[in-house]
Amino acid sequence: SQTIHQWPATLVQPVGSPLSLECTVEGTSNPNLYWYRQAAGRGLQLLFYSVGIGQISSEVPQNLSASRPQDRQFILSSKKLLLSDSGFYLCAWISRRGGGYTFGSGTRLTVV
Amino acid sequence: KNEVEQSPQNLTAQEGEFITINCSYSVGISALHWLQQHPGGGIVSLFMLSSGKKKHGRLIATINIQEKHSSLHITASHPRDSAVYICAPQGVTIYNTDKLIFGTGTRLQVFP
Numbered sequence: 618s619q620t621i622h623q624w625p626a627t628l629v630q631p632v633g634s635p636l637s638l639e640c641t642v643e644g645t646s647n648p649n650l651y652w653y654r655q656a657a658g659r660g661l662q663l664l665f666y667s668v669g670i671g672q673i674s675s676e677v678p679q680n681l682s683a684s685r686p687q688d689r690q691f692i693l694s695s696k697k698l699l700l701s702d703s704g705f706y707l708c709a710w711i712s713r714r715g716g717g718y719t720f721g722s723g724t725r726l727t728v729v
Numbered sequence: 730k731n732e733v734e735q736s737p738q739n740l741t742a743q744e745g746e747f748i749t750i751n752c753s754y755s756v757g758i759s760a761l762h763w764l765q766q767h768p769g770g771g772i773v774s775l776f777m778l779s780s781g782k783k784k785h786g787r788l789i790a791t792i793n794i795q796e797k798h799s800s801l802h803i804t805a806s807h808p809r810d811s812a813v814y815i816c817a818p819q820g821v822t823i824y825n826t827d828k829l830i831f832g833t834g835t836r837l838q839v840f841p
Contacts, residue, residue, distance in 0.1 A: 626819060651828075654768070655770075661831040705770045717777040718817075718829065723770045 620644060621720030623708045630728055635694040636681075638724050639712030645690065648710040650691040655705040667691060673726055703728045732756050735816050735832035742839050748803035748815075752816030752834045755797065761800050763790050764828065766816040775801070806839045813837070 623640045630636060634686035642648055652664045663676045673683050680699050684692045691708060708721040733754045742748055752761070763775040776783050776790040778799065783790050787806075792799040803810055816832040 660833045661817075661829075663828060666828060707770075707772060717774045718764075719774065720764075720772040723772070725770060 621708060621710060621719050621721045621726060625724060626722065628629040628725065629728070630698050632728055633697045636693070636702070636726070637696050638706055638708075638726075640691045640693075641689055642710050642719075643698055645647045645689060645710070650688070651692065651709045651711075652693050655707070655708060656693055657704065659695045661707070662703065665693070698728045700728050702726065732830050733816060733832040734817060735835050737781050738833065740835055740837045742806050742837070744807055744839055744841050746839075748806050748810070748837065748839075749836070750801045750814050750816075752799045752801075752818075752832055753797060754816075754818045754830070755839045756797075756818060756820060756830060758794075758818040758820060760798050760802060760819040761792055762817040762819060763799075765816055766813040767817060767835065768812075777813075777819075803837075806837075808841050811838050 621642045648697060650667045653661045654664050655661050664681060665673055665675055667673050667685040670685055670688055680702060681693060681695050693706060703726055706724045706726060709718050711718050732755050736751050744772055744795045760777050762777050765775050775788060778790055778792045780792060780794060787804045789802040790827040800817060806826045813834040813836050815834045820830060822827050
């Protein structure tokens with residue numbers, strides 16, 4: 618079956634510290650992968666998407682970066698977190714063969 | 730003007746009531762998704778529509794491509810339906826990305 622794993626579920630990090638959130642998918646190959654963020658009281662915003670290994674596109678300028686070292690692994694990173702990086706981060710994928718989106722369970726990041 | 734408009738933004742109902750949430754969009758789409766986000770943040774995909782109507786249990790989703798409008802209906806609403814419902818048109822595929830454009834969501838509370 619097709620599943621998506623995202624961790625950690627919650628994270629509290631001090632300003633200036635690094636960040637690494639990981640997302641892996643199972644049961645599919647060559648998916649399109651996405652990182653979304655939801656700031657408090659706001660809608661979902663697309664941060665990055667990837668159509669293949671090593672291929673990353675950024676939607677908005679920000680303090681974050683993404684990498685796709687393997688077909689089914691998508692990593693969101695930051696070298697130095699800002700307070701404004703706080704939010705709820707969701708990983709998602711969609712199969713190239715069509716069908717709906719599948720979302721990870723999300724990571725709630727609080728930068729203090 | 731936002732590309733996706735949802736109404737109402739907030740909705741309260743008594744258990745058993747029939748609920749309708751509306752979504753209008755201005756972009757060309759290949760499909761439209763209805764998503765459910767619970768207070769913990771996790772997102773579940775309810776429907777993906779490209780035409781007509783779909784039904785799953787007490788949930789019904791319709792779309793009118795010509796009018797660029799979709800509705801989500803909940804029959805015999807229940808307190809467990811309380812959540813944020815998000816309309817997310819899927820843009821016409823460009824560079825094979827299948828990106829979603831998110832509405833701001835409708836917060837539904839159903840009281841017993």
